[in-house]
Amino acid sequence: MKTKLLPALLICLMYVAQSCNDPKTAKKYNYETEVDAPGLGFLNDAIEGGRTEIKASMLAENISKNPQVVDFAKMMVHDHTAAVEELKQIRTDNLVDGTNEIGPEAQEKIDSLGKLTDGQFDKAYMQMMVSDHNEAVALFSEASETNKAAIQSFARKTLPTIEKHRDAAKNILASLK
Numbered sequence: 001m002k003t004k005l006l007p008a009l010l011i012c013l014m015y016v017a018q019s020c021n022d023p024k025t026a027k028k029y030n031y032e033t034e035v036d037a038p039g040l041g042f043l044n045d046a047i048e049g050g051r052t053e054i055k056a057s058m059l060a061e062n063i064s065k066n067p068q069v070v071d072f073a074k075m076m077v078h079d080h081t082a083a084v085e086e087l088k089q090i091r092t093d094n095l096v097d098g099t100n101e102i103g104p105e106a107q108e109k110i111d112s113l114g115k116l117t118d119g120q121f122d123k124a125y126m127q128m129m130v131s132d133h134n135e136a137v138a139l140f141s142e143a144s145e146t147n148k149a150a151i152q153s154f155a156r157k158t159l160p161t162i163e164k165h166r167d168a169a170k171n172i173l174a175s176l177k
Contacts (some may be wrong), residue, residue, distance in 0.1 A: 026049040039151050051102045052132070057072075129165070
């Protein structure tokens, strides 16, 4: 009897372990998510990017003494907080499981920013904002062509704001030189 139960138990455990590592496995009820792999990638990357912008911008609000940089940082915190909340709702609505944390690479960038002082900080922060927003424009442009309506709609609606952020960051960076 034990010899028959053991293989059955092992098969069940393998299935459970495999489903835990499957990015298509839904947050609840072991259903599959309602988005494809590119949609999953977009949601995760956009949420992490937004959270990174928020953390870096909160740092800028506290460190920078340049009113342009501080105002830009406040706009980043406001706009990216709203975007992240909307993305989290899309993720929930589509049964997507995901983390709300930023990755170690992004955290390392923020930590190194925090070690800089006034002028050095402003320039590094604004360079980061230009670079990150260039990446975000590419990410959101690609997502605006996805087959999932909620993601496509969000990406198309948000893309002009990201472009506005990028252009503002470029202008502020140019004024710091």
